[in-house]
Structures are given as C-alpha cells and as structure tokens.
Amino acid sequence: MSITETDTTPKLPARETWRALYRHFRPHRWTVACGTLLALVGAGTGILQPLAARALVERLGQDEPVGRILLVLTALVVLGTAIESVGAYVLERTAESVVLAARRTLIGRLLRLRLPEVERTQPGDLMSRITSDTTLLRAVTTDSIVSAVTGGLAFLATLVMMAVMDVVLLGVTLGVIVLIGGAMALVMPQISRATRRSQEAVAEISTRLERVFGAFRTVKASGAEDREAAVVEAAAEEAWRQGLRSAKWQAVSGSSVGLAVQVSFLAVLGIGGARVASGAIGVADLVAFLLYLFYLTEPISKLVSAATEYQVGLAAVARIAEAERLATESPAPAAVTARGGRPATVAFEDVAFRYRDDLPYVHHGVSFEVPGAGMTAFVGPSGAGKTTVFGLVERFYEASGGRVLVDGRDVRDWPLADLRAAIGYVEQDAPVLAGTLRENLVFAAPGATEEEIRDVLVRARLDALVDRLPDGLETLVGHRGSKLSGGERQRVAIARALLRKPRLLLLDEATSQLDAVNELALRDVVAEVAKEVTVLVVAHRLSTVTLADRIVVMEAGRVRAVGTHAELVAADPLYGELAATQFLTAGGA
C-alpha cells in the first residue's frame, strides 16, 4: 500500500548507475588515493616491526647494545600508528565530503523541481533521498576502494608467491576461488536489491509521517492515530525485514571466504599430496604453499567487503540519481530584487491546458485580456479553472495549446526569474511558513526596509496583532503558521505579496476568511494598489469584486463572459444567478 500516485521516479539502467557512482567518487579520487597510500604505508610499517623485533632479540642474545634498535622500534610503532590514524581521518573526511557534495547537488535541484514533478512524487520520499540515501555513499566511495586496492594488491602478491612455489597448485586454488567467487557474484545483487527495498521503506516512513504531520488536527479529529501508526509501523517493519535480508546475504558472502579457503586447502592437500608422492614438489613446498593459502583469507575478505559495500552504494546512488533526473526549472531562478515598475499586462490566447497527459483538459481555449493597472476578477463555480489561470501566469505549468502573455511576451520566452520577480502571488490557502512573522513577511522581498514592513503591516491590518504579541515581529508562527488564525494567515500572505511591490498581483481567494470589517478594509487596500498595479483576483464572494474594472466569468474551463458587474448582471445568466444568491442584484455591494 502506497500513497504515491504513480511510481515515484524513473528507474535507472545499471550503466547509468555505475556512472553516477563514479561521478560522486571522481572529485575525491586523489584524496582517496592518498588515503589508500597512507593505509599501505601504515601496513608496511606494521610488517617492519617484526623485523626490528627480531633484530632486537638477536642483539640481546649476543649481548650487544639495544638502545638504538629500541629507539627505532618505538619510532616505527609511533610512526605506523600516526600514519594509520591520519589515513583513517583522510578517508573519513572524504566520506563526509562525498555525502555533503551529494546533498548539496540534491538540495539545489530539489528546490528547483518543476511543479508537475513534485506533484508526481512525495516530499517525504524526496527528503529521505537527501537525508538517508546519501549517507550510504560514505563507504562505497572510500572504505570499499581502499579495501579493494589493498586487498587486491595483497591478493596478487600472494598469488605471485604461490606461483613461485607451484603453478599447478595455484591453478587448483584459483579454480576453487573462481568457482565460489562465481556463486557469490550471483548472491551480490541480492544485497543491492534488499538495500534498495529497505531504503524505499525508509522513504515510505518519511512520506507517511509527513502526511500525518501535514494534517495533524484532521488525523486526531478523525481518530486515525492508530490506523496511521499501524501503516508507519508496517513501513518500519518492511525496512527491518529488508535489512535482515541484506544481513543474511552479507553473512553468506562473508562466510564463503572461509569456505573458499577451506575447500582450496583440502583440494591443495589432496593434489599436493599426490604431487609430493610423485616427487614433483617437496614437502616443504607444499607446507609453504598451504601457509600462503591461509594468508589469502584476509585479502579475499577485503575484496568481498568491498564488493558488498559496492552493492549497498549502488542501491543508494540509484535512488539519488533518480531524484537528480527529475525535471527542474532552468535556468535556475536567480534572486532578482527589482521591485515596482509599470503595471504588467496579461493576456490568454486560446489557452488549452491539462495537468497531466492522462488527465482531462482543465482549460479548453481560455481567452481574455488585461490591458494594465486596475482590478480584474475571476469568478465562477468551483473547479472552473480559476486557480489554474494563476498557475499558468506564474509558469508553474505550461499551456499545451495557445499562449499566455505577460507584457505582450509569451511567458515561455521570459527569463523565469524576471517573470516571477514581477508577480506577487497570494495562494488560495494562504501558506505561512514555520519561522517568525518577520521571516514570513520579507519572504518574497528580502530587501524590504523596516519602514516598508511597518507600512505594509498597517495596510494589511496586522499592526494591532503585532503590537499585541509579546515578541512582535519575532513571534514564531509554528508549523505552516498553525499558531495564527485563518484570517491572520491570509493577511500575512497579503502583506508578503504587497511588500514584494509587484507589477502584477495575483490574489486567489485572499480575503475569504476575513471578518466583514477587515475584508472591507483590505478591499480598499487592494483597490488602492490596483491604481498602479495590475491586480487579478479570484473570489467566490462577489461583494469583493463588484467594483472590479472587469470580471471574467469562467465555467468548466471556458470563459463565459467578460464585463463589469452591472453588465454581467444584465447579460450573463450564470453571473446573474450568483449575484442573486448573494443578494447583490440590487445595485452592487
């Protein structure tokens, strides 16, 4: 059971995955090489220590002075430890940097995703790619490479020594290793698959929690706590199950190292015994060969753990790369701060639009024209496509037919940042972000002065509220502004849009939750603004729009009629009916 509408993101071909992994590693290749070198040098000093110790014992036996040797031995121990810890630090540091770099690119991209892409996916899922999947990159881009290199080198060196001993026995050994290695290669992808499912389950946890906290009151009011908890728990259990699967396969591949060595041992013992009997090799050779065989355990273990970490990394990098491939708005909107200017013009020319190719059309040839400053109202039944008009003006979506013009220029030809910089938008559900009141006000105009803020507070009728709050503008408003009333949230949203000093102001049901006194006051503010700014408003309460310069009546994705209140009352039956039910036919507001 998933609340994701379609499968979240496109799956990635294996080659692409590999390339994506390499991309994460590439910037750090020299640091990793350096870490590997330090690890090798550290290991080297480790090898020298027994030699120094042997020399020490020899000298002790011959009653020679041991001071210098002791000094050398101490230096070796200190040096070896120091080099190893520096190497470990370099690798850990690189691992952290890989995670940071991956997070940075993801954060940058996710904030610029196109709206349809975000609507296709789940925020919780996207968030978990940034928080949880990136951490899995740590090992694969560092430890696993060091293990592969050091393990690989030791493996080759041991093989060379074995070849010197006896080529036939080496062949036997390699035969066994290749056989068991081949079986393991079949098991390896299971680790990747289990890791991927586990990460998907973790993402499901975030998605579910995000849904719950996004509508916490509704969850409580519906008594849905237990049901929702059960679903989140189910996702947690799935993560656990897949974790166990991965652990199982890791255990299998880990123990197969021992198996490979043991079986090789038996095979070498048998065949080697025969060769000793036939006089092809000496007993001493056989014993030495068997010793080398046991030396192989460690390098093979390292190679196996490198391969395991690679599988885990593959699962994560695939999920990260999928998120990176979601379509973003480009070029990235820069922070354009130009505020004010002449009022914008807006025109729709036979616009056809649907939200997705598999959905019905929402606009069937919408045309209207807004020549400049003044107020234009959009009215019509719920679902008529009014909010969609605003979405197209902001170019959150692109029309599939016809043209949307702002200042006579197709919005697709506008630099996105410039287009949006010209517009102030108050969404239908007046979003307020967690943070302080001040942060919310200057959100769309970071450069606003103290004076401008004061002024807009008065205009949006928020001054009394701010004066009443003990922390004033620094008051925290809670998650999505939950500590404000509905009407307060709307006024904050309006103030934010006004502070931006837009050339085009889009108000979608911006005053629907205000009391009559405040609504009237804000209607005057908007009327005042409309003298210099192009204002488009959507309103169900016609009382807010009777004074508009033009009213566009929409129904089922079409424009029925355009005119003033008086004209429409006389000429358009739908508008007349709306006006009549709201007692507005007898001479306006």
Ligand SMILES: Nc1ncnc2c1ncn2[C@@H]1O[C@H](COP(=O)(O)OP(=O)(O)OP(=O)(O)O)[C@@H](O)[C@H]1O
């Ligand atoms: N993001 C979306 N994805 C898919 N369909 C959508 C999306 N947003 C709106 N729709 C659909 O498009 C149609 C028009 O929606 P729109 O929000 O423009 O209506 P509206 O006129 O603003 O209605 P209301 O007065 O209720 O706000 C509706 O049928 C709605 O279900």
Ligand SMILES: [Mg+2]
């Ligand atoms: Mg709407």
